[in-house]
Amino acid sequence: MAYEAWVKIKSRYCDRAGCKVSLEAHMVFPASWMPETPPRRVGLRCNHGMICNEKEQTACRWSGTNPAYDPFLE
Structure with missing residues (x-):
């Protein structure tokens, strides 16, 4: 069975x-x-995102x- 996880x-x-x-x-x-199938990235987040969203600035x-x-971006 497939599993999901947040990876740093x-x-x-x-x-x-x-x-x-x-x-x-x-x-x-x-x-x-299905070990030959690569993992898929379905989302991104920052661990500080909720706090940033509470500020007035986007x-x-x-x-x-x-x-x-x-x-x-580098």
């Missing part, structure tokens, strides 16, 4: 949050009888409020 991608300092945040991906891993794509702005 990386940690970064966020200027808008003012602290170190963890960027996470929602992954769906294949069932054991946040970023990682918090789900502003898909046009990604402060962590």
Whole structure:
């Protein structure tokens, strides 16, 4: 049976949050009888996203409020 999990991608300092945040991906891993199937990423989030959403300023794509702005692009 397939299973789902939030997997930490990386940690970064966020200027808008003012602290170190963890960027996470929602992954769906294949069932054991289909090991050749790669895992799929179905979502992204920041562990500080809920706090950023409570502020007056729009946040970023990682918090789900502003898909046009990604402060962590390298």
